Every structure is written in C-alpha cells, then in structure tokens.
Amino acid sequence: MLRNEKLFFRGEPLNGLQIMGLLETRALDFENLIITSVNEGILPAAKSSQSFLPFEIKKTYGLPTYEERDCIYAYHFFRLLQRAKNIYLIYNTEVDDFGASEKSRYISQLELLKPKEFTSKIAISNIESKMLQPIEIVVNNTIKNRFETLALEGLSPSAIGQFLKNPIDFYYSKILQIKDLESIDENIALNTFGTIIHDSLCNLYTPLLNTPITKAHLENSIKNIDQILKANTYKSYQNGSIEFGKNKLYFEMAKHYINKLFQHEIKLIDKGHKIKIIALETKLLATINVEGIPYPINLKGIADRIDSFDGKLRIIDYKTGTVELQQLKIKDFKVLGENE
Numbered sequence: 001m002l003r004n005e006k007l008f009f010r011g012e013p014l015n016g017l018q019i020m021g022l023l024e025t026r027a028l029d030f031e032n033l034i035i036t037s038v039n040e041g042i043l044p045a046a047k048s049s050q051s052f053l054p055f056e057i058k059k060t061y062g063l064p065t066y067e068e069r070d071c072i073y074a075y076h077f078f079r080l081l082q083r084a085k086n087i088y089l090i091y092n093t094e095v096d097d098f099g100a101s102e103k104s105r106y107i108s109q110l111e112l113l114k115p116k117e118f119t120s121k122i123a124i125s126n127i128e129s130k131m132l133q134p135i136e137i138v139v140n141n142t143i144k145n146r147f148e149t150l151a152l153e154g155l156s157p158s159a160i161g162q163f164l165k166n167p168i169d170f171y172y173s174k175i176l177q178i179k180d181l182e183s184i185d186e187n188i189a190l191n192t193f194g195t196i197i198h199d200s201l202c203n204l205y206t207p208l209l210n211t212p213i214t215k216a217h218l219e220n221s222i223k224n225i226d227q228i229l230k231a232n233t234y235k236s237y238q239n240g241s242i243e244f245g246k247n248k249l250y251f252e253m254a255k256h257y258i259n260k261l262f263q264h265e266i267k268l269i270d271k272g273h274k275i276k277i278i279a280l281e282t283k284l285l286a287t288i289n290v291e292g293i294p295y296p297i298n299l300k301g302i303a304d305r306i307d308s309f310d311g312k313l314r315i316i317d318y319k320t321g322t323v324e325l326q327q328l329k330i331k332d333f334k335v336l337g338e339n340e
Contacts, residue, residue, distance in 0.1 A: 029083040038091040040102040044073045154300030194320040199232040213275045279306040
C-alpha cells in the first residue's frame with residue numbers, strides 16, 4: 001500500500017537533513033550520504049518501455065532506450081559518492097511480490113572496486129505484533145430490515161462470496177450501500193471486456209435458440225462476429241475509440257476468443273456431437289430456509305447458457321478472466337449427484 005503513496009518533502013538548503021531524489025543531487029556534493037532503496041529494479045529502475053517500437057528498432061535508428069537511462073543513473077550515483085566521507089547504502093533483502101530483494105548492481109561494483117572500505121551490517125526491525133481489535137457492529141432494526149430486503153430481492157453468488165470472504169466488505173457495500181467511486185478510464189476495463197464478450201455471444205447465439213446447431217449455422221455466425229462485437233463494444237465502452245492502442249488490442253482479443261469458441265463447436269459437430277441451445281442469459285431463482293432466520297432467503301443468478309449436448313443438459317458460465325488449474329478440481333464428486 002505504501003508503494004503507491006507519494007510524500008513531498010521541503011527542506012532548508014543550508015540547515016538540517018536534506019531529502020531529495022537522485023537527479024536532484026546533480027552538481028551537489030555532500031559529506032554524509034544515506035541512499036535508500038539501493039535494490040536492483042529500483043536503482044537503476046527496472047526496464048520498462050512505454051512505446052510500441054521494439055528495442056531493436058530503437059537501437060538501429062539511434063533512439064533512446066533503457067540503456068541510456070541506466071547510464072545516466074549510474075553516472076549520477078557514482079559522481080555523488082566522489083567527495084562524500086560517510087556513505088550508507090541501504091537495501092531491502094526481504095523477498096516480496098515486487099521482487100525488490102536483490103541488492104543493486106552498483107553495490108556489487110563497489111564491493112569489487114573498494115572491498116576494504118566496505119562494512120556490511122544487517123538490520124532487523126523488532127516489530128511488536130498487535131492483535132487487531134475486532135469490529136463490532138450493533139445490529140439494530142435498520143440493519144435487520146435491510147438484510148431482510150436483500151434476502152427477498154435475492155443474493156447473488158458474488159454477494160455470497162463477498163460475505164464469506166470478508167463480512168465487513170459485505171456490510172459496507174450491501175447493508176450500508178457504500179459504492180466504489182466510478183473512475184473514467186481511457187482503456188477498456190477487465191469487467192467491461194467480459195460484459196462485451198457475454199453480450200456478443202448472446203446476440204450471436206440468439207438466432208440459434210431451440211434449434212439443433214449445424215456447421216452452417218456457426219459458419220454464418222462467424223461472419224457476423226466483427227459487426228456485433230463492435231456494436232456491443234461501443235455500447236458498453238463510451239469513453240473513446242477502439243481503432244488504435246490498447247483498446248484495439250482488447251477488441252482483437254475479444255474477436256479471437258469468440259471465433260475460437262465457434263471453431264471449437266464446429267469441431268464438435270464434425271465429430272458427430274449434437275448441440276441444442278435451450279436458453280441464454282437466463283435468470284435463475286431459488287429459495288432456501290436457514291435455521292434461525294424467520295424469513296426465506298432467495299438466491300439469484302444468471303446462467304450464461306443452458307444447452308443440450310448429446311442429450312445431456314449443460315449449464316455453461318463464460319469466463320474471460322484467468323482461471324487457475326486448482327479452481328477446476330472437484331474436491332468431492334458426490335456433491336455433483338446431490339439434489340438432482
């Protein structure tokens with residue numbers, strides 16, 4: 001969390017401790033230096049390219065690359081050390097998700113150049129662990145009435161998952177109805193990307209409802225992918241163009257996914273399988289009674305597709321995000337046969 005925060009410091013140039021960035025030290029000399037975050041990937045910064053031009057093209061035509069940036073940082077770093085009497089280089093050895101655990105190449109170079117002038121010390125912070133105080137919520141009539149309203153309106157799988165994962169988040173978003181701030185993004189968000197694909201598949205498959213699907217049906221639908229996908233993209237995403245940049249890539253990805261699905265079903269039909277779509281984007285509702293709750297609880301959801309595959313009923317949920325292999329494992333096969 002702290003990595004995303006920025007702090008601005010104001011110092012008196014003639015008095016006290018001066019906190020500044022590396023580039024701010026140009027043409028300045030200090031007797032005492034404390035340089036923090038001397039980790040590989042931070043000093044020098046990790047390789048990043050905010051350009052569509054490949055590295056080889058930049059190199060061929062003499063355009064600036066990360067190599068020039070690394071040289072600039074190396075020059076300022078080693079120049080800064082020239083007249084300092086006491087130098088402290090601090091780096092983090094703790095492995096984290098950002099990979100900032102390796103000391104900078106600058107330290108390795110100094111260890112080779114000046115081995116006798118180096119002293120290494122390991123600092124371990126003694127952090128007292130404190131138990132977080134549990135958040136207590138007084139359940140009054142207002143909260144009870146709100147939960148009853150939710151139960152009657154229907155709880156979705158995402159709401160149930162949120163309650164099981166973090167009841168406090170459920171309380172804030174569903175009971176208190178505190179909504180996240182909507183941000184305007186120039187690029188298509190991942191949830192919008194999923195909505196576009198779902199809507200496009202629904203439009204493409206709707207003419208095939210309650211009809212045994214043939215290869216000709218699917219080949220004809222493939223011809224309409226581009227037109228229908230564009231219409232749904234502009235309907236769901238109204239903040240910019242999809243003709244270039246990341247949005248163009250997202251559009252081509254969506255077209256590739258949909259085309260791949262249709263090609264897969266064509267292969268199934270060629271092998272003699274019979275597919276018949278029964279329903280699309282169907283709202284499902286079930287009612288359960290929970291001991292201790294004086295009213296029934298409705299469970300609601302939307303089935304992306306219900307079809308018949310060789311006479312067997314299938315309920316299909318389209319997934320456009322990353323699915324881990326462990327999420328596809330069934331822990332108990334007996335559960336599949338319950339409540340048929």
